[in-house]
Amino acid sequence: MADVTAALIARDLGKTFGGGRTLLGRRKPSVSAVRGVTFSVAPGETLGIVGESGCGKSTLARMLVGLLPPTVGTIEIEGRDLSDYTGHPAAVGRLVQYVFQDPISSLNPRKSIRQILEAPLIHLLGMEPAGRKARIAELLDAVHLRHEFLDRYPHELSGGQAQRIGIARALAAAPRILILDEPVSALDVSVQAQVLNLLADLRRAYDLTYLFISHDLAVVEAVSDRIAVFYFGRIVEMGPAEEVFGVPRHPYTKLLEWSTPAIRRPRRRTAPENCTDHESAKFSGEAAAAELPDPLCPPPGCAFAARCARAEDDCRAVMPTVTLLPSNHEVACHHPLD
Amino acid sequence: MLLAVLGVALLAPALPLAHPDLTSPADRLKPPFSDGAILGTDHLGRDLLSRLVWGTRLSLAVGVTAALLAAIVGSAIGIVAGYLGGRADHLMMRGVDMLMAFPYILLALAIVAVLGPGLLNALYAVAVVNIPFFARNIRGATVAIAHREFVDAARLTGMSGLRIIGSEILPNVMPVIVIAMSTTVGWMILETAGLSFLGLGSQPPQADLGSMLGEGRKLLITAPHASVVPGVMIFVIVMSVNLLGDGVRDALDPRLRSGALSRPAAATRVERTDTPEMKPTGALLEVEGLRTEFQVGPRVYRAAGGVSFEVAAGECLGIIGESGSGKSVTALSLLGLVASPPGVITAGAVRLNGRDTLSMTGEQLRRVRGGQAACIFQDPLATLHPLHTVGDQMVEAIRAHRPTPRREAREHAVSLLRKVRIPNPAACARSFPHELSGGMRQRVGIALALVNDPDLIVADEPTTALDVTVQAQVLALLDELRRERGLALVFITHDFGVVAQLCDRVAVMYAGRIVETGATQEVLARPRHPYTRRLIACVPEPGRGRRTLDAIPGLPPSLDALPDGCAFAPRCDRAQAACRGGEIALRRDGAHSVRCLFPEGAAT
Known part of the structure; x- marks a missing residue:
C-alpha cells in the first residue's frame, strides 16, 4: 500500500x-x-x-x-x-x-x-x-x-x-x-x-x-482498471475490474451484478445461481424489506448482514476486516463467496 | 404617472415656481385655482404647488436613498450569512431576528428619539428598520445558490471566498435584490412621510410630503386643500411605485415568465384536425396517429408526431427513447395528462376498450383515470400528497371511484400494500410519504395505481430514480402483478436492460415517432433500424470488460425544426439521398415494423 x-x-x-x-x-x-x-x-x-x-x-x-x-x-x-x-x-x-x-x-x-x-x-x-x-x-x-x-x-x-x-x-x-x-x-x-x-x-x-x-456497474466496468465497491461508507470489495465483476467475492457485489439489467441476457426471475431456493426468495422478495441500515445507529457488525442470504451470527456482531486474496483482490466479508 | 411625478421632482429647480419657503402672511390659505397659486397657499401664505413639487422631490429622494441603504446593508448581511453558513449565519440571523421582533414604527421612533429629530435621522431610522427584510430575503436566495455545484467548482478553480461572493453569487441573487427593492421603495416613502408627519422628520420650514400633511392637518376644517393636496400626492406616488414594483417582479421572476405558475387545465387541450377511423382490432389500447404539440410563442414543438401502437390485454409494451424522443409525452397524452397550455393534441385517436379517451368529457376522463387506467410516475414523492398519510390517500382514491365504507376501503388499502410486499403494511398506511424510502414510496405508488383494479397501467420511468438493487425488486414486483392480474402495461424507459427484463414488445422512439417496433427479443437481437442498432451498441453491458463504446455522433434534432424525411438521417452512416426527403412509412414485416428505407440486414 x-x-x-x-x-x-x-x-x-x-x-x-x-x-x-x-x-x-x-x-x-x-x-x-x-x-x-x-x-x-x-x-x-x-x-x-x-x-x-x-x-x-x-x-x-x-x-x-x-x-x-x-x-x-x-x-x-x-x-x-x-x-x-x-x-x-x-x-x-x-x-x-x-x-x-x-x-x-x-x-x-x-x-x-x-x-x-x-x-x-x-x-x-x-x-x-x-x-x-x-x-x-x-x-x-x-x-x-x-x-x-x-x-x-x-x-x-x-x-x-x-x-x-x-x-x-x-x-x-x-x-x-x-x-x-x-x-x-x-x-x-x-x-x-x-x-x-x-x-x-x-x-x-x-x-x-x-x-x-x-x-452504474456497467459504466464503471467499461472504463476502470480496478474497482472498489462501496456499501454504507466502507469498501466491501476491491480488486482488478475483471475479477471483481467476473468472480465477485462479496455477496453485495454479487447482488449488484445480478440486479443490473442487461440487454444480452435472457429474462431472469431467479436470484444468483449459487443461492438456494430459500436464498433466491430472499433476493427477490422478502429481502425487499431490508434496505440501508439507519445511519444514526449503525449496526455493530457487517452493514450488509440484514440483506445477506449468507449472514450468520458473527456477521451481525463483528465488523468483518479486509482479507487480501490473490491478485490484489480484497474483500471485507466473514463468509466470502468462492 | 410615476414618470411624470419623477420628471417634475427632478426638474423642480428649473421650473418657474415661487420659492417654497417664501412666506407671505397676506396671502394666507388661499383656495386652489386662485390667482398666482394654482393649488392655493398654506397657513403661512406659501405656494402649495411649489411646496408640493419640492416636497415630493425630497420625499422621493429620502425613500430611494433609504431603500438603497437598506438593500446594500441588508443584502451584504444576507449574502455573507448565507454563504458562510454555520455559526456565523446563526449569529447574524439571530441579530436580524431581534431587530425584526420590534414593531416597525416603534423601532423607527426609538432610533429617531436617540438620534434626535431631523430628516437625515429619519432616513437612517427607516433604512435600519428595513434591513432585516432584505437580510432574510437575500439569505434565503443565497443559501439556495451557495449549495449549487458551480460554487464548489469556483472554489476548485482557486477563487477566494470574497471573489466567489462577488462574481458567482451576487449576479445570481441580483434579481432578488432588485425585486425586493422595487417592492419596498413605496413603503419606505410612506414610512418617512409618517415620521415627518409626527414632526420627527423634516423640520420647518423645509417641506416634505409628511410635514406638509402634518401642518395641513391642523387646518383640516377651515382649509382642507392644505392637507388633501399632499395626501393625494402620497397616494399617487406609493400606488405607482408599488405597481411598478409588481411589474418589475413579474418581468424578472423566471417562474412567472415561463408560465409555470399558471394553472394547467384538467385535461390536455384537444384540437384535432383529423380523427382517424379505426378498424377494431380487439386490442385493449389502440393508439392511431397521435400528434401532440407544444405551442410556445411562435414555436411549435412536435413532441409526438403521429404515433400508432396497440396493446393487448395482459401485454407489456416498452416504449424506449432518449430524452426529447417524445416517449413521456406519448404516454401522458393517452389519458390527457399533458399540461395545457402549452400542450395540444392535434391529431389521432386513443381507444381504451373501444372508447376514444380524447373525445371524453372531463367527468368521463376522470372516471377512466385511476379506474380503468392508472399511472405510475418517476418520482412518487412528487405525486403523493406530503400532508396526508399513505393510507388516507389510498382510501380517497378508492372512494373517488366506488362508494365504499371507510373501514372497508381502509382494509382494501392495507391488503394492497401487503400485495406490493411492503413489510408491516398497517404501519405503512399510517405513515407520511417522506417517512418512506424511495423503493417503498414507489411500491406505494404501484399500490395506489392498483386500487381500482385497472386494465391498463401507464408507467413513466418508474424505476429511474431507484438504486439498481431496489429497481430489480420493483421490476420483479411489476412483472408478477401483471401476470397475476392480466394487467396491460405501457412501460416508458430509456434503459434497454429494463426493457429486456420486463417487456413482451418494444417500440423505439426517435424525434417524436416510433422508428421500430417488434417483439423485445427480436428487436434487441436483430435491430433493423440503424438508430436502434447503434443505440444498443452505445450501452455499456456488464461483463464485457473495459472497452471503447460505439458512440453515435451528433445530437437529436430540435423538435421545432425537424428535418424532412428521416429524422435520424443526419447522424446515420447508412443514410442516402432518398432518406432526406418525403415521408417514410413504418413498414411491417411480420410482427416487426421499421421506419427505414435501408434497414439493417437488407441489401443497400
Whole structure:
C-alpha cells in the first residue's frame, strides 16, 4: 500500500457529519458517511468506485479534492499529505480536479463559457490574456467543441456539451488526477458513450489518473482498471475490474451484478445461481424489506448482514476486516463467496 | 404617472415656481385655482404647488436613498450569512431576528428619539428598520445558490471566498435584490412621510410630503386643500411605485415568465384536425396517429408526431427513447395528462376498450383515470400528497371511484400494500410519504395505481430514480402483478436492460415517432433500424470488460425544426439521398415494423 509512486493514497479515511454538543452540553446526533477507507491509485490508472445512493462515494470524492476536510485519516497526493497544502488551495487545484455530476448546475448561469474556462487559468495558473486565449482554444479542441461556444451561456448548451465544458474546465490547469463524480449519469445513452470515449482519449493524451465514481456497474466496468465497491461508507470489495465483476467475492457485489439489467441476457426471475431456493426468495422478495441500515445507529457488525442470504451470527456482531486474496483482490466479508 | 411625478421632482429647480419657503402672511390659505397659486397657499401664505413639487422631490429622494441603504446593508448581511453558513449565519440571523421582533414604527421612533429629530435621522431610522427584510430575503436566495455545484467548482478553480461572493453569487441573487427593492421603495416613502408627519422628520420650514400633511392637518376644517393636496400626492406616488414594483417582479421572476405558475387545465387541450377511423382490432389500447404539440410563442414543438401502437390485454409494451424522443409525452397524452397550455393534441385517436379517451368529457376522463387506467410516475414523492398519510390517500382514491365504507376501503388499502410486499403494511398506511424510502414510496405508488383494479397501467420511468438493487425488486414486483392480474402495461424507459427484463414488445422512439417496433427479443437481437442498432451498441453491458463504446455522433434534432424525411438521417452512416426527403412509412414485416428505407440486414 505504501508505495511512494502512487498518484493518490487514502489511509483510513473517515468523515462524520454532525456530532459535537449543543449549548446545553447535550450530544448532537452524528452520521458517519465514510468510515475506514483505505486505497491507493497508481499513476495512469483508473479506479472505479461503485455503490448505491447514500453509500458515501460522493463524500469521499469531495474529501479527495479538498472541498470537505476529513474527520480522520490522511490523503496523499503524489507523495504529499493533502493537509500540507492547507492555505494553498491553488496548489491542490493544480494537482487534482473534479468533474461534477450535473453538467448544467456546475456552470454559473450568468457567465459565458469563456469566463468559465478562464477562471482556473487566472486563479490557478496566473496566466496572461494571450496565453489564456491559446490555452482555451487548445482545451476546446481537446473536448471536441467548436470555438463559437465560447460566447454562449450554459443554458444554451445540451447536457453533453455542458459536460464537455465541465471536463475542459477541470483540465484547464493541467491537473494530474481527475475525480469524476457520476460524470455521465445525467446524460442520455448515446451522449454518455461519446463522453466516456472522450474521457478515455483524454486519459491517454494527457497521461491522467482517474477516480471514476458511478452507481452504474456497467459504466464503471467499461472504463476502470480496478474497482472498489462501496456499501454504507466502507469498501466491501476491491480488486482488478475483471475479477471483481467476473468472480465477485462479496455477496453485495454479487447482488449488484445480478440486479443490473442487461440487454444480452435472457429474462431472469431467479436470484444468483449459487443461492438456494430459500436464498433466491430472499433476493427477490422478502429481502425487499431490508434496505440501508439507519445511519444514526449503525449496526455493530457487517452493514450488509440484514440483506445477506449468507449472514450468520458473527456477521451481525463483528465488523468483518479486509482479507487480501490473490491478485490484489480484497474483500471485507466473514463468509466470502468462492 | 410615476414618470411624470419623477420628471417634475427632478426638474423642480428649473421650473418657474415661487420659492417654497417664501412666506407671505397676506396671502394666507388661499383656495386652489386662485390667482398666482394654482393649488392655493398654506397657513403661512406659501405656494402649495411649489411646496408640493419640492416636497415630493425630497420625499422621493429620502425613500430611494433609504431603500438603497437598506438593500446594500441588508443584502451584504444576507449574502455573507448565507454563504458562510454555520455559526456565523446563526449569529447574524439571530441579530436580524431581534431587530425584526420590534414593531416597525416603534423601532423607527426609538432610533429617531436617540438620534434626535431631523430628516437625515429619519432616513437612517427607516433604512435600519428595513434591513432585516432584505437580510432574510437575500439569505434565503443565497443559501439556495451557495449549495449549487458551480460554487464548489469556483472554489476548485482557486477563487477566494470574497471573489466567489462577488462574481458567482451576487449576479445570481441580483434579481432578488432588485425585486425586493422595487417592492419596498413605496413603503419606505410612506414610512418617512409618517415620521415627518409626527414632526420627527423634516423640520420647518423645509417641506416634505409628511410635514406638509402634518401642518395641513391642523387646518383640516377651515382649509382642507392644505392637507388633501399632499395626501393625494402620497397616494399617487406609493400606488405607482408599488405597481411598478409588481411589474418589475413579474418581468424578472423566471417562474412567472415561463408560465409555470399558471394553472394547467384538467385535461390536455384537444384540437384535432383529423380523427382517424379505426378498424377494431380487439386490442385493449389502440393508439392511431397521435400528434401532440407544444405551442410556445411562435414555436411549435412536435413532441409526438403521429404515433400508432396497440396493446393487448395482459401485454407489456416498452416504449424506449432518449430524452426529447417524445416517449413521456406519448404516454401522458393517452389519458390527457399533458399540461395545457402549452400542450395540444392535434391529431389521432386513443381507444381504451373501444372508447376514444380524447373525445371524453372531463367527468368521463376522470372516471377512466385511476379506474380503468392508472399511472405510475418517476418520482412518487412528487405525486403523493406530503400532508396526508399513505393510507388516507389510498382510501380517497378508492372512494373517488366506488362508494365504499371507510373501514372497508381502509382494509382494501392495507391488503394492497401487503400485495406490493411492503413489510408491516398497517404501519405503512399510517405513515407520511417522506417517512418512506424511495423503493417503498414507489411500491406505494404501484399500490395506489392498483386500487381500482385497472386494465391498463401507464408507467413513466418508474424505476429511474431507484438504486439498481431496489429497481430489480420493483421490476420483479411489476412483472408478477401483471401476470397475476392480466394487467396491460405501457412501460416508458430509456434503459434497454429494463426493457429486456420486463417487456413482451418494444417500440423505439426517435424525434417524436416510433422508428421500430417488434417483439423485445427480436428487436434487441436483430435491430433493423440503424438508430436502434447503434443505440444498443452505445450501452455499456456488464461483463464485457473495459472497452471503447460505439458512440453515435451528433445530437437529436430540435423538435421545432425537424428535418424532412428521416429524422435520424443526419447522424446515420447508412443514410442516402432518398432518406432526406418525403415521408417514410413504418413498414411491417411480420410482427416487426421499421421506419427505414435501408434497414439493417437488407441489401443497400
